[in-house]
Amino acid sequence: MRSGFEEFVRDRGDSLRRFAYLICGDRHLGEDLVQEVLVRAYRRWSKIETDQPDRYVRTAIVRSHVSWLRRRSSGERPGVVPDAPVDGDFTEGQALRDEIWSRLGSLTRAQRVVMVLRYYEDLDDRQIADVLRCSPSTVRVHAARALTRLRAGLAQATKEDSNP
Numbered sequence: 001m002r003s004g005f006e007e008f009v010r011d012r013g014d015s016l017r018r019f020a021y022l023i024c025g026d027r028h029l030g031e032d033l034v035q036e037v038l039v040r041a042y043r044r045w046s047k048i049e050t051d052q053p054d055r056y057v058r059t060a061i062v063r064s065h066v067s068w069l070r071r072r073s074s075g076e077r078p079g080v081v082p083d084a085p086v087d088g089d090f091t092e093g094q095a096l097r098d099e100i101w102s103r104l105g106s107l108t109r110a111q112r113v114v115m116v117l118r119y120y121e122d123l124d125d126r127q128i129a130d131v132l133r134c135s136p137s138t139v140r141v142h143a144a145r146a147l148t149r150l151r152a153g154l155a156q157a158t159k160e161d162s163n164p
Contacts, residue, residue, distance in 0.1 A: 005045045008053055009038060019058060022116045023065050025105055037061050059131045062117070066109055066132070103153050111146035114139055 013034075020030030037060045041048055048056050104112055110132070117128045125136040125143075132139065 004049050005042055008049075012054055012057075016057060016061065019116070019121070020061050020065070022120050023062065023113055025101060025112075033061055033064055037064055058121070062113055062131050063133075066113060099157075103150055106153060107146050107149060108142075111142045111149070114142040115146050118143060 016034045016038075017027075017031055020033045021027050022030075024030045024033060037057055041053075041057055041060065045053075104115070107115065113132065114128060117123045117131060123131070125139045128139045129136045
């Protein structure tokens, strides 16, 4: 049991941390979330390993993040350390990345999870509905509202940029 779990964590750990980061928007919170889920998964690994361990762990990450208990327990956040100024394309890339994160941060938790599962994990509506324990139509509603909110934010930013 132990070697199978260690191999899974070694092979999939980085991918799970990136996944959690995309859902949370915070690297440290994402790492805590993955660690918490893996601790719980270790206890049941003999049952999980025979099924689809990657799917199980990713689903557990999403459910833990969305749960109220998780939200209440994450009151502490590390301070932001500003990056050293860098010129050139790197700075523009950072600005774009920050803008995208800002826009994703404006979404509700459910909308953000749906966007990550759809566009990062490439899951269809039925698979997302299984993870979130809801209907595919609910997934489509969250996706439509998220895209509407993102488009509205983009339109507003474009309007502000064109009117100095």
